[in-house]
Amino acid sequence: MPPKPEQPAPAAGSRPGPRRRDAAASRERLLMAAGELFGERGYDRTTARDIGERAGVDPSMIARYFGSKAELFIAVLRAESDTDTFADLFDDTRLAGLVERIDRQGPGPVTQVAVRPYADPAAQAAAAAELDRRIVAPLRDRFARTGDEPAALRAELLTAAFVGVALARRAGTLTHLSAATPDTLLPLLRHLLN
Structure with missing residues (x-):
């Protein structure tokens, strides 16, 4: 079998290919960011957008991984409750x-x-x-x-x-x-x- 040709390096300024998603890491980052923000600002003054920005994750993933902001809040409480x-x-x-x-x-x-x-x-x-x-x-x-x-x-x-x-x-x-x-x-x- 002939060797695969090398792929050329992306040109400067070009967009990289799609990033592989790590669901577990994204979920954990959301959980950590939410815990920090709920502690700092309280539940009512923390938005899904705030949580997503702090976690570096699209805020729509809150619905995917937790169902809602309230369910994320409950997950934060459970994570703390050892x-x-x-x-x-x-x-x-x-x-x-x-x-x-x-x-x-x-x-x-x-x-x-x-x-x-x-x-x-x-x-x-x-x-x-x-x-x-x-x-x-x-x-x-x-x-x-x-x-x-x-x-x-x-x-x-x-x-x-x-x-x-x-x-x-x-x-x-x-x-x-x-x-x-x-x-x-x-x-x-x-x-x-x-």
């Missing part, structure tokens, strides 16, 4: 981890839903369920075990207090709170939660 993110706020290690994470990344979609409901009912329900599963339920279970009633109300009250501190710290309006180091903040936060 057991390490569940937080009994009375566990010093987990409390410190949550404070450090919010200081580093800002309040994510699950934290934000406690104070700012989403316009999309599917996104609201998904974020609220994750907030309950990650923070409220461990507290509620702790209070129920110790007979501290009303367990559900106390769990939600402490969750609201923690989220309020985290959001206020991030906003920078309360200068002493924003400037406090975790070493200074954590004992005061523990005292507040008890």
